[in-house]
Amino acid sequence: MSARKKQLKKHRILVRIISLGCPKNFVDTEQAAADLLIHGCGLTDSEEEADVLFINTCAFLQSAREEAETQIRSALLWKQEKKGRLVVVSGCLVNWDKSGAFRDGLPEVDAWLPTHETSMLGSVIQRLLSPESVRCIGHAASPDPARLPLTPSHYAWLRIADGCDNRCTYCLIPSIRGGLRSRPEKAILEEAGNLVGSGVRELLVIAQDTSAYGRDLSKDGTPRLAKLLRKLDKLPQGDDYLIRLLYLHPASVTDELLDVMEEMRHLVRCVEMPIQHVSGPVLKRMNRHIDEAGLRRVVSNLKERGFAVRTTFMTGFPGETEEDFRKLAAFAEEVRFERFGVFSWSEEPGTAAAAMKKKVPEEERERRRGILMAIQKKNSRALNRKWLGKICEVIVDEVFPGRREAAGRTLLDIPEIDNSVTVTGLPANRIRRGGIVPGDRIRIRVDRAGIYGITGSWTEGKQQTSETTEKA
Numbered sequence: 089m090s091a092r093k094k095q096l097k098k099h100r101i102l103v104r105i106i107s108l109g110c111p112k113n114f115v116d117t118e119q120a121a122a123d124l125l126i127h128g129c130g131l132t133d134s135e136e137e138a139d140v141l142f143i144n145t146c147a148f149l150q151s152a153r154e155e156a157e158t159q160i161r162s163a164l165l166w167k168q169e170k171k172g173r174l175v176v177v178s179g180c181l182v183n184w185d186k187s188g189a190f191r192d193g194l195p196e197v198d199a200w201l202p203t204h205e206t207s208m209l210g211s212v213i214q215r216l217l218s219p220e221s222v223r224c225i226g227h228a229a230s231p232d233p234a235r236l237p238l239t240p241s242h243y244a245w246l247r248i249a250d251g252c253d254n255r256c257t258y259c260l261i262p263s264i265r266g267g268l269r270s271r272p273e274k275a276i277l278e279e280a281g282n283l284v285g286s287g288v289r290e291l292l293v294i295a296q297d298t299s300a301y302g303r304d305l306s307k308d309g310t311p312r313l314a315k316l317l318r319k320l321d322k323l324p325q326g327d328d329y330l331i332r333l334l335y336l337h338p339a340s341v342t343d344e345l346l347d348v349m350e351e352m353r354h355l356v357r358c359v360e361m362p363i364q365h366v367s368g369p370v371l372k373r374m375n376r377h378i379d380e381a382g383l384r385r386v387v388s389n390l391k392e393r394g395f396a397v398r399t400t401f402m403t404g405f406p407g408e409t410e411e412d413f414r415k416l417a418a419f420a421e422e423v424r425f426e427r428f429g430v431f432s433w434s435e436e437p438g439t440a441a442a443a444m445k446k447k448v449p450e451e452e453r454e455r456r457r458g459i460l461m462a463i464q465k466k467n468s469r470a471l472n473r474k475w476l477g478k479i480c481e482v483i484v485d486e487v488f489p490g491r492r493e494a495a496g497r498t499l500l501d502i503p504e505i506d507n508s509v510t511v512t513g514l515p516a517n518r519i520r521r522g523g524i525v526p527g528d529r530i531r532i533r534v535d536r537a538g539i540y541g542i543t544g545s546w547t548e549g550k551q552q553t554s555e556t557t558e559k560a
């Protein structure tokens with residue numbers, strides 16, 4: 089009997105998961121985790137006790153592909169240490185590697201799964217361990233596979249679509265994940281209801297472009313995000329939940345959508361909308377489907393309606409002049425975006441931008457990125473300092489009873505990515521009664537403010553505005 093068969097007989101197969109890339113890719117990982125449980129496997133964080141190392145990869149940028157390769161090579165070293173161990177790789181890197189050349193360079197990997205098969209991880213492992221025991225491996229992945237949320241229990245990603253039709257000239261995603269495929273509204277509402285019903289207090293709505301949701305479902309190509317949001321705002325399974333909207337595309341943010349967002353009871357008044365640039369000629373070459381005037385109109389419209397904006401910018405795109413860049417820096421300074429990140433353009437083979445002329449030298453791309461990051465730091469510190477002495481609402485992510493402290497975020501912050509909040513002086517009686525748990529929204533009086541974080545003591549007092557989070 090083969091070592092692997094003995095193994096299968098001996099104990100429950102344990103899988104260690106390494107999930108790389110964006111939250112959308114993380115949902116694939118959660119679907120893979122559900123399939124593991126369905127096929128009798130278990131999850132472990134320990135490489136020592138694991139039988140299988142599963143790596144769900146990202147390939148969006150050269151740096152992401154390098155990170156994935158490093159992870160795979162270290163997994164293959166781990167595999168050599170003990171007979172019978174398996175390494176399974178899935179995700180965007182497999183889709184990106186259209187010729188198979190990358191995979192041919194790593195023949196020791198036991199299985200490669202393209203993104204649409206990631207949710208079949210459990211059956212793939214069963215097949216690898218005992219080929220004869222899995223008769224029907226040929227079956228296709230379910231269009232809307234089950235999912236085992238792997239985030240802390242008080243928040244969850246809610247993916248509403250996959251793929252993208254926008255074709256920004258610097259982006260590989262459409263060639264990796266394909267065109268826009270919106271999930272049926274019924275499936276999304278059912279999942280959201282189950283999540284809220286199971287105690288999730290924060291739904292983070294994601295897709296490559298959430299504002300394009302439903303375009304592929306409607307005859308005339310009209311997006312259906314507004315309609316979906318209205319229903320997400322009235323989930324019968326509970327009333328104490330937040331909805332956080334990410335990855336809006338400025339070209340698809342309409343007044344109708346903003347009207348619905350403004351009426352919503354559960355929507356956090358901070359949305360994420362990657363902007364990338366503001367200069368007309370650069371936006372055109374990026375194929376962002378919006379010009380400078382349109383972009384400024386959308387941003388001021390959001391602000392006038394009380395929404396904080398979290399965004400990303402890109403520096404050093406081919407043809408970006410010093411004047412274009414100065415305009416971008418001035419825009420970031422004058423609008424004072426509550427949260428923003430900056431990427432310098434990365435030359436990705438296979439994108440239209442990679443073939444463009446007038447490339448900006450790498451060190452100049454980085455110099456410009458550094459200038460914008462300095463503005464971001466100044467902005468973030470100034471906005472945090474506005475809370476000093478005031479009462480701020482905080483989402484609790486973790487409680488430390490022994491220290492009567494908690495870690496959390498303001499309503500502007502996305503879990504695991506943005507600014508942090510340290511809460512001191514939690515009332516011992518409330519902690520003892522389990523009265524403060526992750527997901528709770530509490531208030532603190534802010535007494536310290538740094539660049540990427542604030543600290544404050546727990547208070548019963550009412551929330552005071554700091555001009556940024558008018559309504560939440």
Ligand code: SF4
Pocket residue numbers: 252253254255256259260261262296297337
């Ligand atoms: S909107 Fe543009 S940047 Fe975003 S996934 Fe689509 S093509 Fe890529």
